[in-house]
Amino acid sequence: MNIRYEKLIVGLMFTFFGLFAKAEAIDQRLVKGLEILYRNQQPTEGCEKSESCPETIDRQKLAFEAEQMKKKFNALLENYKFAPFKRERIDSLSEKITFASAIQSDNDPANSVVGYLYLPRMASVCIGQGPIPATVLVHHVADNLDDEKMFAKWAAQSGQGAILLIYLPGYGPRKKAGSEHPFPDTIQEFKQRLLQSLLDIRVAGEYLKRETNSSQEQMQLGGISLGGIMTALSAGFDPYFSKYWVGLGGGDIARVLTLDKSVKTTGVIKNALENIKWHRDDARKELSVIDPITWAPFAQTTKITIMNAVQDELIDQEHGFQKYVDALAVAGIKPKVLKHSGTHVPNHKELGIMKTLGIYMRLMNQINGFLGTNESGSCVN
Numbered sequence: 566m567n568i569r570y571e572k573l574i575v576g577l578m579f580t581f582f583g584l585f586a587k588a589e590a591i592d593q594r595l596v597k598g599l600e601i602l603y604r605n606q607q608p609t610e611g612c613e614k615s616e617s618c619p620e621t622i623d624r625q626k627l628a629f630e631a632e633q634m635k636k637k638f639n640a641l642l643e644n645y646k647f648a649p650f651k652r653e654r655i656d657s658l659s660e661k662i663t664f665a666s667a668i669q670s671d672n673d674p675a676n677s678v679v680g681y682l683y684l685p686r687m688a689s690v691c692i693g694q695g696p697i698p699a700t701v702l703v704h705h706v707a708d709n710l711d712d713e714k715m716f717a718k719w720a721a722q723s724g725q726g727a728i729l730l731i732y733l734p735g736y737g738p739r740k741k742a743g744s745e746h747p748f749p750d751t752i753q754e755f756k757q758r759l760l761q762s763l764l765d766i767r768v769a770g771e772y773l774k775r776e777t778n779s780s781q782e783q784m785q786l787g788g789i790s791l792g793g794i795m796t797a798l799s800a801g802f803d804p805y806f807s808k809y810w811v812g813l814g815g816g817d818i819a820r821v822l823t824l825d826k827s828v829k830t831t832g833v834i835k836n837a838l839e840n841i842k843w844h845r846d847d848a849r850k851e852l853s854v855i856d857p858i859t860w861a862p863f864a865q866t867t868k869i870t871i872m873n874a875v876q877d878e879l880i881d882q883e884h885g886f887q888k889y890v891d892a893l894a895v896a897g898i899k900p901k902v903l904k905h906s907g908t909h910v911p912n913h914k915e916l917g918i919m920k921t922l923g924i925y926m927r928l929m930n931q932i933n934g935f936l937g938t939n940e941s942g943s944c945v946n
Contacts, residue, residue: 594862594895595628598801601892602817602849602858605883612846622850631854634760638803641667641764650772652682658721659683659714664772666734667764668757675739675758678765680731681714682776683721698726699779700935701769701806703788703795706747706834708737713792726783729773733762733795746840748822752851755822759855762795767803782807787935789813790834790879790909793872794821794857797889800869801860801896808868810935811900813877813909815885816858816892819849828878834909861892869893869900870935879909 606619650664660682669676685697700720704713710730717728732739735747735758749755766786774784786806788796793814800809823845824830824838853859873886880886893900 591628595631596624597895598859598862598892599624601888609845615847617846617850627853634854668761675734679738683717683728685721685724696779697777698783699773699777700728700785702730703792705790727777729769731769734758746837752848797857801863804865811871815880816856816889817884818856819852821879858888858892862895864896864898871900872903874909875906877909
């Protein structure tokens with residue numbers, strides 16, 4: 566045989582076996598998560614132009630890209646330099662804290678993580694009783710965190726545990742000057758922001774654990790709406806916490822961000838989503854590597870609670886909620902599901918003030934039942 570052809574054949578064999586080995590090395594839980602994410606997805610107009618149609622998507626390739634995303638997360642976390650965070654006392658219950666984000670960009674206000682720390686010992690509760698339950702709380706789509714501050718203060722006043730509420734990149738003091746809406750212009754920028762948010766949550770957890778001397782079993786993560794989505798994602802992508810509360814959250818982030826225009830939304834969410842011009846299939850292909858459903862098979866704790874709105878206009882019952890539950894089942898996890906008959910954003914004009922207040926009271930009771938509590942109902946285990 567001609568030597569040139571022999572070299573060609575050998576080269577092709579090495580290429581084939583190299584690709585085979587790479588495919589074999591991919592954790593098949595990622596492939597399973599992607600299969601669930603893409604299950605029964607209908608293509609949107611124009612997907613064939615971008616090779617992002619659900620029926621032709623390369624799940625093995627996406628799984629490989631998801632693994633690369635996780636490796637990038639691990640590298641950034643490993644290189645992070647912990648330093649005492651800056652503190653500013655607000656009142657007897659809370660302090661404003663600031664620490665560096667694990668991702669740094671030129672002249673970006675998101676370089677610094679800003680948050681609020683609520684410690685029950687400031688209110689002379691749980692003094693001398695040892696480590697306390699500690700919760701990182703993630704907010705909804707808003708620059709004003711009054712609702713989350715109310716929940717955190719309520720928990721701290723009753724001695725249920727320590728709360729660290731943080732701003733995600735792109736919100737409040739972490740928003741770039743002149744930015745009119747919270748979401749960036751490109752899908753790639755948003756994917757980077759999700760990665761930064763996951764890192765900020767993890768670092769916040771580490772800081773809170775050190776501050777409270779809490780055990781790993783006492784570390785918790787919770788949030789509502791956007792915070793619920795980030796909590797759901799973190800539970801699988803970086804299963805650091807021992808307990809999760811997914812408030813009105815789920816998966817298929819691309820579907821949420823490219824909501825059908827016929828769906829009624831209100832307030833800040835309405836303004837934010839109306840500015841997004843992304844093609845749904847393109848967005849799903851990019852964001853699938855960092856979607857809660859893709860990573861749910863990696864969840865490690867059975868202590869996951871999901872609050873689900875039956876008439877949720879943002880988190881689709883089939884594609885956002887049920888698929889997330891199904892993906893958790895791959896990990897052998899059956900989450901506790903709390904349902905209510907309302908929508909994602911209660912409309913007081915349609916429901917009336919009393920029904921709206923009733924929904925908020927049930928929500929507050931559920932959150933208060935999660936923040937810092939344990940089976941005994943005391944400050945410590």
